[in-house]
Amino acid sequence: MGIEAVTAIDRTGETDRHGRPTAKIRARGACPALAAPMPTGDGLLVRLRPAGGALTLSQFSSLARAAAARGNGILEITARGNLQIRGLRAETVGQLAADIDAAGITVPDGPAIEISPLHGIDPEEASDPATMELALRGTLRDRLASPRLAPKLSIVVDGGGAFNLLALSADIRLVASSHADWLVAINGDGETATPVSVGPAEAAISAVGDILSLLAALGQGRRARHIDPALLRARFPAMDSLRAIPSRAASMPLSGLHRLADGKTVLGIRPEFGQMRAADLTALIDLASAHGAAAIRLAPDRGFFLIGLPADTVPAMQIAATKHGFSAQAGESSEHIAACAGAGGCGSAFYETRTLARRILAAAPALFDGSLTLHLSGCAKGCAHARPALTLTGTAEGYDLILNGLAADRPDERIAGGRIDFAIERLARSIEDNRSAGESAAACLTRLGATGVLEALRQE
Template identity: 85%
Template sequence: MSNEAATRIDRAGEADLHGREAVAMRRRGACPALAAPMSTGDGLLVRLRPAGGALTLAQFNALARSAAAHGNGILEITARGNLQIRGLRAETVGQLASDIDAAGITVPDGPAIEISPLHGIDPQEKNDPAAMETALRHTLHDLIASPRLAPKLSIVVDGGGAFGLSALSADIRIVAQSDADWLVAINGDGETAMPVAAGPAEAAVSAVGEVLSLLVALGQGSRARDIDPARLRARFPAVDNIRLIPLRAASMPLSGLHRLADGKTVLGVRPEFGQMRASDLTALLDLADAHGATAIRLAPGRGFLFIDLPADRVPAMQIAAAKYGISAQPGENSEHIAVCAGAGACGSAFYETRTLARRIMAAAPALFDSSLTLHLSGCAKGCAHTRPALTLTGSAEGYDLIVNGLAADRPDQRIAGGRIDFAIERLARSIEDNKGAGESAAACLKRLGATGVSKALRQE
């Protein structure tokens, strides 16, 4: 890391702890990068994405040890597959950065570019997203590094294959159409993003540069949704004639053993709610190393993949992972709960999200048939989940329940703090009592609507 970057870290740390800049960094839309850590309820938070989302086991082990030495020993993997280290102090952020350098981990500057976690090893992949990321960062370096880009600007490169990224929303999407061509689209996921250009890699990189130029011109904080359609069409006059080749929807879940088309196996694991202790992680990594795994890939869905783990060693790894609070089996209820850091870890949160999540899993099994996501948000910022869900937002008065909405939406029901367990049990019971034959929990909730849910919660 350069001296200039180290200076930025030191200054950012001081400001986050003591100055007005720290308050600004807590807003929704701020990004706690290594050079600009975020002040939270348990110290400073750093979010980073290693190049390609890939680490050797030794590198991940080094990160875990550094998190324990310089933070509070808590690591998290976000919904988009990025890594967070918690509990840092102003004077230890630079030490973490030095450890990252010493481990040979490259953390590119600028917005994270998220690529398919099986890049380069999945024989079903249409094109190489890692090569595209390299081309983007090399050719568009000045634009990507521009301070006028929004801190949370999102760029996704989807090469296709067994683990696609169609569910990830992004400001800019670059999607493989074949082994020669790419599609560039903006503002959405695999279904909703608007295509603006298609062609070989050079044309795709050029199109991304045009979009970034528009965003830089709009000013700091602007996202793809803010680009004026007329200006967009002026830059991309052929936008209405783009031939889209949709990717086959990838169905590979994160957790569990997966066999690729060439017979190789990978093991996906998911820490409970994406959070793990450094000591548990190092123990699991040591075991994986002893069993022959060679690397890990961070993955969307708050987990990671062990690469090159022999299939006959997987059962032992799955048993060991469970002991450390890390699921290596598909179908866990926690997969369907999105939680933010919660009170104690975030100064904005009004309740302990993980504690409530565990109570809900035990008391309301009817909610967990995999048809819906339960979003527990400590405040109205909704950091953990950006899509409509069954949402509980914390407030000074208790909880706001939103049916199929976002944390900041107008609540369908307000629940006093002491009544939350009763309310969730009533909601689950109402779903059980009202579900038709073969009907999912999500479909039942949609049919009941806000009125039906409110009526169920008012019953004593």
């Protein structure tokens, strides 16, 4: 999950002079759950995933109010569809946990199990991943709770359908190949993961249990990529004859109105760069409730779906969403920017990512034809985007520009802080001047190569 430097709340240990629990530094390598919030530039951060990624409107509104009362009122949805609450203090984390319990929100223990956001709703779904998640947690409870598993271990259960999880990488992934059968694969996304088993639900659960046992035996912190292929083949002798399930269709985009195969509609909504304020979220939920929405489904790619809106109310909801800082229309340029919390929200960040994002959107529209992702990373950790992209990494001296890579990669160019606007304008102009008819921004950058791009950037 890309999180380091974690603290844990000791509920039975030390307290401050007011009798409130204090936070203690804990080992690196865990994710910031309720029991282990993470220190950031604006206080403590907690990440949670409600069961099934599903919330009622009342529950989501309760979370927004709790974020305002216990933190600084800022909530985020991550690239994997998890919810983050910022600006907490050691003494308010327990209060937030109580608020979550009072709202009837269940947050399962153990490794994250991410499932298709439209589970049980999408008629094109091959099988219901929510049922599989419950079966995994029930049958493999002890193995999932093993302290020898890596804290960042991830499991994906993809039921298929209109919004699949093909692009989501995981240590262990289960993909419904039919109503009855599941493919189990490890270490990768829908294209790159290695299949190890296929069969009915019981066999798939058994296979996941065996993989968890192999990981636990390897020692704490080990991931699926560390499993010896020989050990894997010894346990799954038929794996070499298996093939990944071809995707029937690309996953639909998140933002905008979507009609499912049975004619029902869902509205995809994305907070600007994945971040929202409690007051805006509460106002949006109140309007959604008034228009007849029934539920919320958190989704990968930093957004959520509103379920149950009558189709004739969607245009009004889209206008309201824009007013409150959300995107509810497909194809908006901001969808192609991955920005971390940035300075002020993270103690490691060297610049305000969202401020720069807005300047770039205005100054360099040529970058945003949908062919590439611009990754604005406040530091080299690259929490907001784990795939190669056009990346600007913050440093003490300014910015590292990586034309197609990760935030920690060797930069193609170093840009002084005061020259970033000039550099972005030059990059956009270079694309506009050199792009052939019908050529995308990404293809143009690839054709120009590092030499051509850097020559443009260095021109006065």
